[in-house]
Every structure is written in structure tokens, then in C-alpha cells.
Amino acid sequence: MSMKAGRITRIVAPLLAIPGTILYLASYFRGAWLLLAAFAIYLAGRAADLGVPAAAEVVRRSLRRAAMPVAGIVAALLIGAIIMVSTGYDPFTSYGALFYGGLVRGWSVSVLNATPLLFTGLAVAFAFQGGLFNIGAQGQYTIGVVAAAWIGLGMRLPGHIGIPLVFLVAALFGAALNALPALLKVRTGAHEVVTTMMFAYAVTTLSPMFIRAFGGDPSTSMHPYATDQIPASFWLPLFKDFLPKANYRLHVGILLAIGAAFLVRFVLLRTGLGYKVRAVGHNPVAARTQGISVGWITAASLLLSGALAAAAGATQALGLDHRMYQDLGSGYGWNGISVALLARNDPVAIIFTSLLWGLLDSGGQFMARTTRTPNSIIEIVKAILLFLLLAEVIYRKAGSSFGALFAGLAARMKAFGDSGGGGGQRGRGGGSGGEEAGA
């Protein structure tokens, strides 16, 4: 009976979560209730399956996992506030504008920013899981745009054939761009950081050449800097098509990207390939000893990583830009590295880090427009956040003393009548997480 309850909730929870996510992304913020309901039903299912303590453990574990990133974000914002105060800007109005702009007013822009980042973040994370640093995701992104422009401008196809074809070709192009780095890595040990980055620069530098090769109308002012518009049959569907109040530019690329995140997670955890990629990434010697072909797996990780990054380019070209622009430093490839690192290469966590990055970008622009505070402060906050979360290893080692520090801070906050007590627990949680019951 109870097993049955668990199985039912496993079907019902996603049935609520998926429309909830779609609604929320389209700025129908009431979708959050559906998400909360889905989570509650999931927990109820766990409780029915495994008992209440186990369900409580799930909550506790996810809270503990979120504690450090959240603490890092809060700390980065605080440091940003200090910088604002010391340079003569008001942090309250600035942050008010940042979050109003990023989460409410310009939420659709945040989502649009996050879409390619999520793909490139996944690309970088997948390579990291295999022990490789695909620093050239920017190049694979660009080649993905090239694939979209090439197919879109060169062929007359209906959307249901054209769009999948573009993604397929983009993936092949992205993988092909990493084929030589992969070969060099496996055969000669040439480091992928150098080779993929060189290709990235080559491709971005050559992008004007591609634009000219695809032709275009020389009479328009954009001529040498952008291609003609890709025909509408290739465009990704818009949220507006089924949710009338959604922003007119918001396309379903974010749903594809979220789907890709879950797919990557599935591949890593549930397929032989993913298992081998992780084994090689963590210990190539042991993997080789156990009969895993390190060369093939290394090559496969790099190729798949390239394909994912190229999908970012294809999504951007088919969903938002509808043409290929000469690269003006969009930086989705480079930022994908930040997003992946923040998420510690966990594919599902990248959904949240890319949205965070996207909202800091769009909110920062809104802030710069509506207050005097320059957008560059948000860039500083981003850098501090990245630094804090990457330095976590350091303060995890010094866990106990930091726990004491956080506890002290918390006590002081309480003295001010503030509800900052959580800080102390977070600090201590991080401390005990670093210890191992080894002997």
C-alpha cells in the first residue's frame, strides 16, 4: 500500500513540476505554487516509502548542500554593498533594482541570458567530469551558430525537420572542432586547455569570413557584421504562442537546455559511458587497470562536450538572434566555465547557477539604467562570488575556526534583533562536512 503511494507520487510530482517550471519561466510567477506542491508531494512519497525520518533527511541534506552556495551569495552581496558604500552608492536602492530587474521586471531577459549559458556550462562540466578542461567552449558555441546560419540560410525546410537538423549538424560541428584536440591529447598528451583555446580564437576570428560566405544583402547597414535573417520556419517556438502574457522574445530554448541538464545527469550516473567518463576523470590509472580505454573515453568526453557547447550556439541563433552576428564578445563560452565551476560540475545545479548568472546580468543592466550605480559593481560581485565558492575548500579545511567565526557573527546579529542565526549553523555545517570519520 505504502509502496504504491510512493510510486504514484513519483508520477504526480513531475506532472506538477513541469508545468510549474514552464509557467514560472514565462513570468507566470504563480507557477511557484505548483513547484512547491510538487516538492511537497515528492516528500510525502518519500515519507510513505521510507518513513518520515528518511524524508526529513532528504530535506536536511538538500538544505545542507544549498547552505554553502547561499552563504557565498549572501557574502558576495555584502562585500558588494561595502564597495558601494565606500564608493558613494546606496546599496539598498541598487540591490532593490538589481533583484527587481533580474527576478521580476526583466525575468524574461534573465531566462534568455541563462539559456546558452546552461548549455555551455553543461559542456564544460561534462569535460570536467572526465578530468578535462574544455576552455574553448566559446569556439564550439560559435561553430554552433555557424551551423544554424548555414542550414537556415541554405535550405528550405519545415521546422519539425529543420530545427532537429540544425541541432544535429551543430553538434557534429562542435564535436568536430574538438576532434583534433582530442586526437592530440590522446596521441601526444597535448593539453586540451591550449588546443581548445587556440581553436576558440581561430573560430571567433574567422567568424566574419563565415558571415560573408553565407551571403546577404549588401545594402543593409548590418551587412558585413551579420547574416540575413534565418527564415521563420527555423525559429524555436515562443512561450507567447501558448502563454499569451509571456515576453514576446522568450523562446523555448531554456526548456531544451533544462532537458539537456537532466539528460547529462542521466548519462553521467546511469550509463556505462558516463560511469567510465567519471572513472577516468577521477583516476585514469585505476580506470586503465580495470580495462577502461582511457584514450577513447577522453576523446568521447571532449567530443560530447563540444557538441553541448555547439547546441548553445544553435539555440541562441534559432531562438533569439535569428541570424549570425560577428562575435562581439558575447562570452557565453567563457561564462559557461564560471557557471559550471559554481555548480561544482553537477549538471542539475547548473540550471540554477546559469539562471543566477543570467539574472545578475539582466538585473545589473536594469540597475544601471534606473539608479546611478554602474553595472561594473555587479561584475565585481560575480567575481567575488566565484572566488568565495571556489575558495570553499580552504575554509572547509579550517572548518572549526570558521564555524566559530560564523557562530560569533550570528550571535552579534541576534544582539541586533536580526534573524541572522542561520549563519552560525551554516558555518558549522560546512565545518563538520569537511571531517571524515577516518582513522
Add this chain to the structure above:
Amino acid sequence: MRAMGEAPPVLETRGITKRFERVVANRDISIRLEKGEIVALLGENGAGKSTLMNVLFGLYRPTSGSILIDGAVVSFDSPRDAIARGLGMVHQHFMLVPTLTVTQNIILGDEPVRLGHVLYRRARCRVVELSERYGLVVDPDARLEDLSVGLQQRVEILKALYRDARALILDEPTAVLTPAEVEELFAVLGRLSEAGTSIIIITHKLEEVMALSSRVYVLRRGELAGERRTSETDAAELANLMVGRAVVLEVERATPAPAPPPILRLRDISARNRRGLPALRGASLAVGPGEILGIAGVEGNGQTELCEVVVGLSLPDSGALFYGERNISKWSPRRRMDAGMGYVPQDRRGSGLVLPFSVEENLALGRSDRPPIGRHGFIDRRAMRKQAVDLMESYDIRSSGPEAAASTLSGGNQQKLILAREFSRDPTFLLVAQPTRGLDVGAIEYVYRRILELKRKGVAILLVSMELEEIFALADRIAVLHSGEVVFEATAAATDAVSIGQYMIRGGRMAP
């Protein structure tokens, strides 16, 4: 109890308890260390020795209990505090920077500085002076990565002395050393204790306790099982305290059967090492079913290359390898594994396990491609879990669960994990390299029993070991590897440790 005027102990713990989330690693432990004394802390893997030392060194905070230095209660927030109070620790896995010189490593974190400038020459003088005073000879300008493990350990000791350590804690100091290096280390420790340094040595090797210490504390399952003066006890009593029951170190062996055709045969195998130098020179060996062939030899005489060639990690320059009737010289490791060859590598953390992987994922290594775990390219997590639960049960692997990372397991349990993975594949040939290095008595006994069990099932076993006792405890036949050549081969019954030792050291035939 203590006479008036007598100096308090250099280091003392009173009722130390350390509790982790689910485990009590130390319970109510009180020990003391007098000036110039060498005390051994003996216990099985997982008995709580390292936890206790980490508490002493400020890496963990005790849940309750106190630490006293020179009779005064202290509290350490970090190793820095412990070092400031005159404690020095030499970890089992060295904490050194390979690309820096010896002097740079020693002064790292405690550099003599004037006006932001490191007084390197002064530091070097002090390093030289310290190394001369205690006979710790090491080139102060050598890059660390060029030094042998034994010398690196000296650098660790010097590092502690440089920080004026009055009490040294050594965690399993001999686990990584060759026999000759062990002797040198013991001499150094003797000199240090004569000079007034107090020493705690953590170990699970009974001979070391007997040879080195004046007192010994035995830990079992996180509790103090006993304290003895070394002169008033013997190895048997200590082993019983450690394990909590009588231990049999001699394992029964069945009489060897007459020789059937060999399972694995090496014919004139030559191979090079990583640096491209010849490491195996025309080695020929054969192992039959139900037979254990022990490869004796001093470390670095071609054992590593022999293992790599047999498993298929590297290819021989010349010669051939036969598995049954088939020439497998060019087969990949995967193909050899599928054909029924198993491998327990010497370096379990480096090549036996993927440490960040969970226990269940480590047990699935090499099996992800075929049922029940691998199905059409997908991984059946439920089958993986079931296999792990079964193997953890039948091989007595102790961890917090199948999801625990392999890195959190004790050395003995890590080895059991590898044995479980390799033995449960039902191999017909098994290469076992240094299977008990770094293990305690209880675990050694367990490993031996499992190996002999496989032998009785008819598995051909090639045992590579630097420890002669181990070879004699297990092998039916013994071959000696010297400079990459098989210089001697005989049945275990027809030879003895003395002559094998001679061949190991001198190589070629002795004068009659």
C-alpha cells in the same frame, strides 16, 4: 601519585572522546608521553589511531576530554597552535611540495623574513645544522621530487625539528619504506629520543613496537585496550589485545599437487621502465592451476614492470606471454580481464581504487559493460547496489554504507574492497602484488585466508611481495627477481629464507 618536583609529562590526554556524526572514533582515551620517551600506539586499521593523533595535532576538536602540555591544559584550534606548542607530525602521506627544494619545503610557512625578504641562506644553514646534529643526512638543495620516499620522510622530520618540535608524532612511518630505510629511520628516532625529543609512533606492526618503543598503548575499536611496558610484554599478547582474540599468523597450507600444464607462462620477457631503461631481462616463469608462485626481490628489481606486462598495461619489448595455449602478448587489459585474469595492484589508492567513487561504484569497475550491472549501455543502479551489499557482506567490508566514498574507508577495508571485486569475478589466474602492505594483523590473516581459498579452487596465483615472510607463508614455489632477471627458482619446501635473501641481495649464483 607523581612525586613532588618530578617534571610533568610532555604531552598527556585525559579522557579524550571524539564523536563523528554516527561513529565514536575515540572513547575516553588517556595517554601520556614523557620527555625523551618513544611510545607506540598500536591498533588495527579503523581502531581510531589516526583520529586520536588528529585530535592531538589540532585537526579535530575533541568532543570531550582535554589535552595537557607540560601539565597545562591547552586547546588547539588548528595545527598551527599545536606546532606553536612544540608538537610535530609526520603524516603517512607526506605534506610536501614536489617542485620545491628540501630547504624551501622545510621553511615553508615559517620562513625567516626580514623586510619581506626570505633569508634563504640563513634558513639553509639551520637546515644543515639540524640534519648534522641528528644524523638526518639530506641534500638541502635537492628538489623534493628527485628524492626517494625515505629521504622525503626525513624532510618531514626535519620540518618538524625546524619548528622546534619537542614531541614528534609519526603516523605509520614505515608503511612506505624499504627495509633498509626502516633501519635508518629507527636509528634516527633513537638518536632523537636520546637528545630529549619525545616520540609517538603509530603503527600496526608488532615487530616495530618491540624494536623501538619503551611503552605501548593498544587501541581497539576506539577504546584503549591496554598499556604495556615493551620489556614486559611480547608480540602475542599485543596481537591479542589488538584484535581482541587469539590470532593465528601461520596459515595452514595444503600440500602442492603434481604439476599440470601451466595457466600463465612468460617466455623470455624483456621490458623497459617508464624512463625507457631495461627493467626486465628475459624473464621466464610459469604458474599452474592451484599453485602460488611467489616473486621475491628487493623493491625496484623489475616487479612493477612484471606486473604491468602480465596485466597488459604495458607491452614487452621481446618475449611472449601465454595464457593457457593462447599467446596474449598483445592483448589489451580489458581482453585479459574478460579471459579470466584478475589483478590486485600494489598501489591500492593509486591504481586499485577510484577514491572519490562510492564503494558500490568501485565494486562495479570493470563490470559496467555486461549484465547484471551493464545493460545495453545503461547502468542498472539497483543491480549495482545489490552486488555491493552482497560483496560487503561476504568480504566483511566495513563502511557507513555502499554509498560511502572509498576514500573514507580504512586501509584494510579498501584492500578488502579490491579483493572482493577481483575474487568475485571467478578468475582462473590472479596477480597479487603486495597484498598486505600497510595492513594490520587481523586484515593480513584475512587476506591470506582468501588467497589460499582461491588457490584451493584451482586458481593460478602469481604473488609479488617484498616481504619474505609473506612469500614463505603463501607460496608453493619461489622465484627471485634481481635486476630484472629471474636468478633463482625453487619450491618453498626446498629452500629457506636465508638463501632466498642472498639471491635477492646478490643476484647471481652463490659460490658453493
